[in-house]
Amino acid sequence: MAAPLSDGERRKQISVRGIAGLGDVAEVRKSFNRHLHFTLVKDRNVATPRDYFFALAHTVRDHLVGRWIRTQQHYYERDPKRIYYLSLEFYMGRTLQNTMVNLGLQNACDEAIYQVEYWDPSCRTGQTFPREGLRISISHGSLPETLCFDETKVPGDQKLKLLGLDLEELEEIEEDAGLGNGGLGRLAACFLDSMATLGLAAYGYGIRYEFGIFNQKIVDGWQVEEADDWLRYGNPWEKARPEYMLPVHFYGRVEHSPEGVKWVDTQVVLAMPYDTPVPGYKNNTVNTMRLWSAKAPNDFNLQEFNVGDYIEAVLDRNLAENISRVLYPNDNFFEGKELRLKQEYFVVAATLQDIIRRFKSSKFGCQDPVRTSFETFPDKVAIQLNDTHPALSIPELMRILVDVEKVDWDKAWEITKQTCAYTNHTVLPEALERWPVSMFEKLLPRHLEIIYALNQMHLDRVAALYPGDVDRLRRMSVIEEGDCKRINMAHLCVIGSHAVNGVARIHSDIVKNTVFKDFYELEPEKFQNKTNGITPRRWLLLCNPGLADVIAEKIGEGFVTDLSQLKKLLDFINDETFIRDVAKVKQENKLKFSAYLEEHYKVKINPSSMFDVQVKRIHEYKRQLLNCLHAITLYNRIRSDPSKSFVPRTIMIGGKAAPGYHMAKMIIKLITSIGEVVNNDPYVGDKLKVIFLENYRVSLAEKVIPAADLSQQISTAGTEASGTGNMKFMLNGALTIGTMDGANVEMAEEAGEENLFIFGMRVEDVEALDRRGYNAREYYERIPELRQAVDQIASGFFSPRDPGCFRDVVNMLMHHDRFKVFADYEAYIKCQGQVDQLFMDPREWTKKVIRNIACSGKFSSDRTITEYAREIWGVEPSDTKIPPPNLPRD
Numbered sequence: 057m058a059a060p061l062s063d064g065e066r067r068k069q070i071s072v073r074g075i076a077g078l079g080d081v082a083e084v085r086k087s088f089n090r091h092l093h094f095t096l097v098k099d100r101n102v103a104t105p106r107d108y109f110f111a112l113a114h115t116v117r118d119h120l121v122g123r124w125i126r127t128q129q130h131y132y133e134r135d136p137k138r139i140y141y142l143s144l145e146f147y148m149g150r151t152l153q154n155t156m157v158n159l160g161l162q163n164a165c166d167e168a169i170y171q172v173e174y175w176d177p178s179c180r181t182g183q184t185f186p187r188e189g190l191r192i193s194i195s196h197g198s199l200p201e202t203l204c205f206d207e208t209k210v211p212g213d214q215k216l217k218l219l220g221l222d223l224e225e226l227e228e229i230e231e232d233a234g235l236g237n238g239g240l241g242r243l244a245a246c247f248l249d250s251m252a253t254l255g256l257a258a259y260g261y262g263i264r265y266e267f268g269i270f271n272q273k274i275v276d277g278w279q280v281e282e283a284d285d286w287l288r289y290g291n292p293w294e295k296a297r298p299e300y301m302l303p304v305h306f307y308g309r310v311e312h313s314p315e316g317v318k319w320v321d322t323q324v325v326l327a328m329p330y331d332t333p334v335p336g337y338k339n340n341t342v343n344t345m346r347l348w349s350a351k352a353p354n355d356f357n358l359q360e361f362n363v364g365d366y367i368e369a370v371l372d373r374n375l376a377e378n379i380s381r382v383l384y385p386n387d388n389f390f391e392g393k394e395l396r397l398k399q400e401y402f403v404v405a406a407t408l409q410d411i412i413r414r415f416k417s418s419k420f421g422c423q424d425p426v427r428t429s430f431e432t433f434p435d436k437v438a439i440q441l442n443d444t445h446p447a448l449s450i451p452e453l454m455r456i457l458v459d460v461e462k463v464d465w466d467k468a469w470e471i472t473k474q475t476c477a478y479t480n481h482t483v484l485p486e487a488l489e490r491w492p493v494s495m496f497e498k499l500l501p502r503h504l505e506i507i508y509a510l511n512q513m514h515l516d517r518v519a520a521l522y523p524g525d526v527d528r529l530r531r532m533s534v535i536e537e538g539d540c541k542r543i544n545m546a547h548l549c550v551i552g553s554h555a556v557n558g559v560a561r562i563h564s565d566i567v568k569n570t571v572f573k574d575f576y577e578l579e580p581e582k583f584q585n586k587t588n589g590i591t592p593r594r595w596l597l598l599c600n601p602g603l604a605d606v607i608a609e610k611i612g613e614g615f616v617t618d619l620s621q622l623k624k625l626l627d628f629i630n631d632e633t634f635i636r637d638v639a640k641v642k643q644e645n646k647l648k649f650s651a652y653l654e655e656h657y658k659v660k661i662n663p664s665s666m667f668d669v670q671v672k673r674i675h676e677y678k679r680q681l682l683n684c685l686h687a688i689t690l691y692n693r694i695r696s697d698p699s700k701s702f703v704p705r706t707i708m709i710g711g712k713a714a715p716g717y718h719m720a721k722m723i724i725k726l727i728t729s730i731g732e733v734v735n736n737d738p739y740v741g742d743k744l745k746v747i748f749l750e751n752y753r754v755s756l757a758e759k760v761i762p763a764a765d766l767s768q769q770i771s772t773a774g775t776e777a778s779g780t781g782n783m784k785f786m787l788n789g790a791l792t793i794g795t796m797d798g799a800n801v802e803m804a805e806e807a808g809e810e811n812l813f814i815f816g817m818r819v820e821d822v823e824a825l826d827r828r829g830y831n832a833r834e835y836y837e838r839i840p841e842l843r844q845a846v847d848q849i850a851s852g853f854f855s856p857r858d859p860g861c862f863r864d865v866v867n868m869l870m871h872h873d874r875f876k877v878f879a880d881y882e883a884y885i886k887c888q889g890q891v892d893q894l895f896m897d898p899r900e901w902t903k904k905v906i907r908n909i910a911c912s913g914k915f916s917s918d919r920t921i922t923e924y925a926r927e928i929w930g931v932e933p934s935d936t937k938i939p940p941p942n943l944p945r946d
Contacts, residue, residue, distance in 0.1 A: 080164060081164050081167045081168045081171065082168075083164075084115060084161070084164045084165055084168035084169075085168035085169075085171055085172060087115040087118055088111050088112060088115045088168055088169060088172060089172065091110070091111040091112075091114040091115055092107060092108065092111035095107055095110060095111060105225065105226065105229055106229055106289060108169070108221055108226055108229075109152075109226045109229040109230060110290075110292055112152065112165060112169060112226055113151075113152055113230075113292035113293070114292055115165070116152060116155050116156055116159070116161060116165065117155075117292060117293065117333075119159050119161060120155065120159070120333045120335060120342055121333075122940070122941025122942075123335070123340045123341070123342045123938070123940065123941060124333045124342040124344075125941075126340070126938055126939070126940075126941055126945070127340070127341050127342045127343065127938055128344070129945075130938050131257045132418065135418050135436070136257045136931070137257070137435060137436050137437070137438060137929065137930065137931050138257045138258070138259065138411075138414070138436065138437060138438070139251065139256055139257065139258040139259070139438045139440065139925075139929055139931065140258075140259050140261060140407065140411055140437065140438065140439045140440065141244065141247060141248070141251070141258060141259070141260045141261070141440050141442065142261050142262070142403065142404070142407060142439060142440065142441055142442060142446035142449060143240070143241070143244040143260065143261070143262050143442035143443075143445070143446065144262060144263060144399065144400065144403065144442075144443075144445040144446065145235060145236035145237060145240055145241030145244060145262065145383070145442075145445075146233075146235050146236055146241055146244045146245055146248070146260060146262050146345060146347070147233075147234065147235060147236025147237070147238070147241030147242040147244070147245050147269075147754060148232075148233040148235065148236075148245045148332075148345075148754070149232050149233065149234075149245070149594075149753070149754025149755055149758070150227065150230045150231075150232055150233070150754070150755055151230070151233065151293045151332075152226075152227055152230050153227050153598055154249075154593065154594055154598055155293075155333075155335055157337075157593055157594075157597055157598050158249075158252075158253075158335040158336065158337045158338065158593060159335055159338070160338050162223075165223060166223045169219070169221040169223060169226070170219075170220055170221060170222075170223075172219040172221060173219070231286040231288075231289070232268075232286065232753050232754055232755050233268065233286060233291075234268035234269040234284055234286060234383075234753055234754070235262065235263070235264075235265050235268045235269075235347075235383060236268075236269065236383070237269055237383070237385060237386065237387040237673065237712075238387045238672065238673040239387075239481075239672075239673075239778070239779065239780055239781075240387075240442065240443060240481050242754065242780060243442075243559075243588055243780060243917075244260065244262075244442055246589065246590050246591040246594070246595075246780070246917040247260075247917055247920070247921055248260045248334045248343065248345055249334065249336075249337075249591040249593060249594065249917065250589075250591055250916075250917040250918045250920070250921040251334075251343060251921055252334045252335060252336035252337075252339075252341050252342065252343040253336040253337045253339065253341070253591075253593070253617060253918060254336070254918060254921055254922065254925070254933035254934065254935075255336065255339060255341050255933060255934035255935065255936055256343075256921070256925060256931060256933060256934070257343075258343050259343065259344050259345070259346060260334070260343075260344075260345035260346070261345075261346055261347075261348075261403065261407040261410075262345070262347050262348075262403060263347060263348055263349075263379075263380050263383075263399060263402070263403050264294075264330050264347035264348060264349040264380055265380060265381070265382055265383040266287060266349075266380060266381050266382065267283050267284050267285060267286070267381060267382040267383065268284045268286050268383050269284060269383055269385055269712065269753070270282060270283060270284055270385055270712070270715070271283070271284050271751055272712050272750060272751040272752070273750065273751070274724070274728060274748060274750045277724075277725050277728035277729055277732065278721065278724070278725055278728075279712070279713055279721050279724045279725075281385075281715050283382075293332050293333065294330045294331065294332050294347075295330065295331045295332075296328065296329075296330050297328075297329045297330070297331055297346075298328060300329050300410065301326050301327065301328045301329070301351070302326070302327045302329075302405075302406050302409045302410065303324045303325075303326060303327075303353075304324070304325050304326070304327050304401070304402050304405040304406055305319060305322035305323070305324055305405070306322060306323045306324075306325065306398065306401070306499055306500070307321075307322055307323050307498065307499060307501075308320055308321040308322035308323070308501065309321055309501060310501050310502050310505060316459060316462065317458070317459045317502065317505075318459070319455075319459070319501070319502040323376075324353050324356075325350050325351070325352065325353075325376040325379060325402065326350070326351040326352070326353055327348040327349070327350065327351075327402060327405070327406035328348065328349045328350075328351050329346050329347070329348055329349075329406075329410070330346070330347050330348075330349060331344050331345070331346050332344070332345045332346075332347070337593050337616060337617055339935070339936075339937045339938065340937055340938040340939065340940050341938055346407075346410070348380065348402065348403055348406045348407075349380045350376055350377050350378070350379035350380040350381075350402060351376070351377060352373035352374075352375075352376035352377055353376075356369075356372070356373050356376055357369050357372045357373075357375075378395065379395070379398050379399055379402050380399070380402070384396050384399075385712070385714050385715055386714045386716075386717075387673045387675065387714060388482050388484055388486070388487040388673075388675060388677075389486055389487055389714060389717070390486060390487055390488060390489050390490065391716075392489075392490070392491060392492065392495070394495055394499065397491060397495060397496075397499060397500075398499065400445055400446065400447075400448055401448050401452070401499070401500060401503075403446065404446050404448040404449045404452050405448075405452055407446075407449075408449060408452050408453055408456060409456075411437060411439070412456065415427060415433060415436055415437055416428070418436075430457060430461060430463055430467075430468075430471055433471050433475060434471055434474035434475045437475050438475065438477065438928070438929040438930070438931070439453075439475050439476045439477070440477050440479065440924070440928070440929070441476060441477065441478045441479065441549060441553070442479055442481075443479060443480070443481045443482075444478075444488070444489045444545035444546050444548075444549055445489070447478075447489070447545040447546075447548050447549045447552075448500075448503065449476060450472060450476055450510075450548055450549070450552035450553075451503040451506040451507050451510070451548075451552075452503065453468075453471075453472045453475065453476070454468055454469065454472055454506050454510070455502055455503065455506055457471060457472070458506075459502070465509075469510070469513070472552055473552060473553065473554050474554050475554075476549075476552055476553045476554070477553050477554060477555040477556070477557075477928045477929070478549035478550065478552075478553040478555070478556050478557075479556075479557050479558075479559065479586070480546065480549075480556065480557070480558055480559075480563075480567055480571070480572075480777075481559060481777050482777050483563065483566050483567065483570070483571050483774070483775070483777065484677065484775065488544070488545070488546050489544075489545040489546070490536060490542040490543065490544050490545065491542060491543045491545065492540050492541070492542055492543075493535065493540075493541040493542065493543060494540075494541075496543060504543075507534060507535075507543060507548065508535070510534070510548075510551065510552070511533060511534040511535055511551075514532070514534065514551045515529055515532070515533060518532055518578065521578070528574055531574055532547065532574045532575065532578075533547070534547045534548050534551065546571075546572075547575075550572055550575045550582070551575075553582070554582065555582055555584055555927075555928045556572070556575075556582050556583050556584070557583070557584040557585060557586045557928070558585055558586075558777065558778075559585075559586060559587065559588045559777050559778040560585070560587050560588065560777060560778035560779075560798045560799040560801070560802060561585050561587060561801065561802060562774075562796075562797065562798065562801045562819065563585075563777040563778055563798060564583070564584070564585035564586075565585075566774060566819070567583065568580075568583050584927060584928065586920055586923050586924055586927075586928075587778065587799060587802055587914070587915075587920065588778040588779075588780050588783070588799060588915075588917075588920060589780075589783065589914075589915050589916045589917035589918070589919055589920035589921075590780050590783045590784055590787070590915060590916065590917055591916070591917050591918075592615070592616055592617075592619050592787070592916055592918075593616065594758070595761070595783075595784045595787060595788070596616075596787055596788065597616060598758065599757075599758035599759075599761065599762055599788070600641075600645065600761075600762040600788050602641040602644060602645065602762075603638070603641045603762065603788065603789060603909075604616075606634070606637045606638060606641055607622070607625065607909075609637075610624070610625065610628055610634060611624040611625060615913075617918065618918070619912070619913040619914075619915070619916035619918065619919070620913035620914070620916075620919070621913065622909060622910050622911075622912060622913045623910055623911070623913055624910075625906060625909060625910035626907070626910045626911075628906065629903050629906050629907055629910070630903070634906070635899060635902050635903060635906065638789060638902055638905060638906055638909075639898060639902045641789075642762075642763075642765070642789055642902075642905075643663070645762040645763040646663045646667055646763045646765075647663050648759075648763070649667070649759055649760060649762075649763035650663040652759060653747065657747060657750075659735065659745065659747060660742075661706055661742075661745060661747075662704050662706065662742040662745070664704065665704035665705055665706045665742065665745070666703060666704065666705045666706070666765045666766060666891075666892075666895050667706050667708065667763055667764050667765045667766070668705050668706065668707045668708065668764075668765065668766040668768065669708045669709075669710075669760060669761075669764040669765075669766065669767060669768065669785070669790070670683050670708070670709045670710075670711075670767075670768035670770070671708070671709070671710040671711060671749060671752050671756075671757065671760060671761075671781060672711050672779075672781055673711050673712060673713075673714075674711045674712065674713040674717075674720040674721075674723050674724055675717075675720060676719055676720070676723075676868075676873075676874065676875050677771055677772055677775040677776070677874075677875050678770070678771050678776070679770050679771055679772060679875055679877055679880075680709055680711070680723050680727065681723060681726075681865070681869065681877050682770050682877050682880060682881065682884055683707070683709060683768055683770065684709075684723070684726055684727060684730060685842065685845050685846075685877070685881060686707075686884060686885060686888055687707050687730055687734070687744070687746050688730060688845040688848060688849070689841050689842075689845055689885060690702075690705065690744055691730075691733075691734050691737075691740065691744060692841065692844060692845070692848075694739065694740050694743055694744060695737070695739055695740070698739045698740075702743045702744075703892040703895050703896060704742055704743050704744070705743075705744055705745070706744075706745045706747065707744070707745065707746045707747070708747045708748075708749055708760065709727050709746075709747075709748055709749065710748065710749030710750070710752035710756070710760070711752050712751075712752060718864070719864070719865070719868060722862065722864055722865050723865070724748065725861070725862075726849065726854070726862055726865060727746065727748045728748045729854040729855050729861070729862075730746050730854055731745075731746035731747060731748060732854070733853070733854050734746045735747075757781075757784070761781075761784050761785055761788050761790070762788045762789075764785055764788070764790040765790055765791070765895070765901075766790060766791055766792075766793055766891060767781070767782060767785030767786070767790040767791065767792045767793070767794075768793055768794070769781070769782045769792055769793070769794035769795070769797070769798070769800050770793065770794055770795055770816075770880075770884065771795060771797045771798065771875075772795065772797070772817070772822060772875040772876055772880075773795050773796055773797045773816065773817050773818050773819045773821070773822050774797065774819040774822055774823075775797065775875065776797045776798035777798060778798045778799045779797075779798040779799050779800070780799075782794065782798070782799055782800055782803060783799060783803070783912065783915035786803055786807075786908050786909070786912045786915065787909060787912045787915070788909075789905045789908070789909055790905075790908075791811075791812065791813065791891075791894075791901070791904055791905060791908060792812045792813065792908075793812075793813040793815070793884075793887060793888065793891060794812065794813070794814060794815075795814070795815065795816045795817070795880070796814060796816075796818050796819070797819075799915065800812070800814070802914065802915075803908075803911075803912075803915070806911040806912070806913075806914055807907055807908050807911035807912075808907070808911075811904050811907050811908060811911075812908075813887050813888075813890060813891055814887075815880065815883040815884050815886070815887035816879075816880035816883045816884060816887075817876070817879060817880060822876065825876065825879060830873070830876050830879060832869060832870050832871065832873055832877075832878045833870060835878035835879060835881065835882075836870065836878060839878075839881065839882055841885070842878060842881050842882075846866060846869065846870075849862045849865060849866055850862065850863070850866040921933070
């Protein structure tokens with residue numbers, strides 16, 4: 057089978073249509089040379105691949121900066137309503153390729169770095185280099201040993217040669233910005249891309265974690281965590297803004313006087329902003345993501361130490377700076393640590409000061425306040441709370457308005473509610489934030505007073521509407537009584553926002569009917585649905601250029617900014633050429649990923665096998681265990697009759713387990729143990745492989761998703777809020793096997809349920825089973841293949857050196873399984889049989905793939921953000937192109 061084309065070769069093929077943009081190659085090459093020259097003059101005489109990466113990153117950044125400045129000028133002059141997206145997570149991944157795609161520079165950069173010229177010193181005839189030249193030693197495999205970059209004339213007896221750098225190799229050098237755990241943080245990243253592409257005056261605000269989501273190593277089948285030192289080599293995309301450093305207060309006490317309320321005797325931590333440009337797609341708009349880093353003030357704790365204990369005092373600065381040190385690695389699980397609460401308040405306090413400064417000084421370059429009244433604040437400011445993590449925005453905005461700006465309490469409350477909106481991301485009770493009152497009392501005493509006052513107003517209103525209904529008051533209170541009094545942050549978000557939304561239709565219905573039922577009855581107009589989406593720039597154009605090219609050939613390039621145009625592909629479902637082209641792209645992606653797996657995992661993959669992929673955080677509710685049971689069942693069937701014809705499969709499971717989540721770590725160990733047995737069984741051969749994808753992250757997702765045939769979205773109905781991986785697979789030509797959960801419901805609606813492999817219980821079935829009582833043993837006794845698989849896990853078949861290794865997994869499945877794995881096993885196995893049947897007919901399989909791609913247009917984050925803009929923020933997206941920096945402004 058022919059080797060797959062590299063993305064670089066493919067980009068060269070498609071550049072005639074300009075989908076990746078040709079740009080000015082000579083200008084890029086000149087800029088690249090200049091950056092490399094000064095990097096090496098300044099530092100040393102040796103060029104490493106990382107030097108080339110930084111030279112290219114700075115070259116691309118040069119194209120951003122002018123547009124960035126012009127965008128901010130544009131906003132200040134027009135003074136639009138500004139959108140502030142507050143999130144404790146931004147899972148950005150890599151930036152270089154995304155920026156090149158959005159600026160239309162990818163082909164120009166590819167060609168330019170290939171064309172970088174050097175003087176070949178082996179061709180000298182006794183002449184020396186000109187004094188201005190820079191001789192560079194190279195440590196890059198087959199590249200020449202010395203280079204000389206100079207813009208002076210090359211002596212006639214010295215030959216110019218091409219350096220021939222490879223863009224893909226340089227892209228691989230970049231560290232992922234892993235400042236998120238999973239879906240919530242990746243959604244925030246997609247939203248930033250869409251807000252810039254839609255021309256919205258939007259800002260992302262979060263924390264610049266020194267260490268992002270941990271790097272996952274698999275050692276002897278177990279997950280081992282390593283710190284993610286992503287800033288070790290520097291970050292070429294960020295700009296420190298020390299001139300906007302702000303104080304954030306903690307601890308202290310509250311003084312009440314006739315003049316008002318003061319929060320005094322506080323400890324101060326400084327918030328240093330780092331700005332990252334966020335370019336829209338080919339519209340010259342460049343928005344800002346501002347991430348805060350904690351710095352100790354110079355007098356930090358010095359006064360608290362005895363005379364002469366200066367060293368201890370300076371060392372103690374770490375206590376303040378720990379706030380932005382590390383991302384908490386929990387996904388859908390609340391951990392009530394004081395440091396986490398500090399992080400949440402830190403980002404909120406710094407951000408609100410910044411928002412208010414910008415609101416007051418609305419003219420470009422203006423330092424003095426031009427607005428002193430807050431009447432128009434909700435007309436100029438929208439704050440979107442990404443889950444409850446930034447919930448403290450509500451009491452903090454109240455504190456600033458009432459205590460600092462002296463706004464009347466009732467007026468301040470109206471302003472706060474009209475400004476803030478809240479997105480709920482989960483219905484799992486263990487994920488909801490409920491902070492101990494005692495922690496608030498110590499850390500944020502003024503905010504506790506404000507929350508008590510807000511809760512009292514809220515309960516007075518409920519009591520007036522439902523007199524005598526004490527139980528309703530208890531259910532709806534922001535303060536939960538009990539042994540440990542707690543603040544329910546979700547309730548605070550609901551009462552303090554003018555809009556509350558879920559992230560898929562089924563999830564929003566659950567939010568209204570169960571989680572916030574009482575609040576929905578009180579204010580039904582507040583509740584909305586905003587089904588999640590993904591950016592088609594990263595999740596099609598960037599990661600799957602072959603498919604993007606085939607689509608553009610048929611329907612033009614408009615789908616990149618209007619994904620609904622993919623509907624036009626329905627006209628080509630029976631087009632034999634198109635069917636062949638789509639299948640060819642998939643096969644090339646599979647060949648490329650097979651080569652990657654062989655290189656990194658030393659495992660030989662059958663590229664003709666079905667690539668069956670489940671990549672997401674490891675969690676019981678996502679039911680990787682159901683996938684494991686299917687793998688074992690397939691293995692047992694092959695073993696029982698090796699001569700029988702089987703559809704070959706490569707089952708790939710990837711994802712990180714929270715370090716303290718015992719069962720999730722056991723699930724990883726089980727997957728790797730099954731792989732150890734299956735992959736080394738000569739009877740099985742290449743009919744079945746089970747691979748755990750180590751250290752799943754954004755940059756790995758960009759490789760595996762385009763190669764997948766089957767996408768596993770198998771959570772228990774009613775537990776996955778939306779999912780966005782499901783959308784990425786659909787857009788990239790994988791078929792979905794899944795339950796009617798999250799956005800799967802709407803995917804089935806768009807493409808037709810018959811074009812997905814839907815199985816298992818619906819939400820109402822799960823509820824009925826709960827009422828009846830779920831008995832795992834019932835299924836275990838009744839289904840022989842299930843019993844055999846569970847017995848193998850229990851007996852140590854997959855862990856011969858430690859037969860009791862999976863005791864806890866089996867015990868959970870048999871006696872404590874909240875997510876009812878066995879109840880869906882039979883339907884799942886049967887459905888997988890239907891997958892096999894269809895896969896044996898490549899033409900029919902590809903026709904279903906085309907239909908899925910054609911019907912994935914709804915799941916663009918551009919559509920999601922347009923709905924947020926119109927229905928929550930009260931702004932209109934714009935397709936106006938800001939003039940580029942080389943043209944005069946209007």
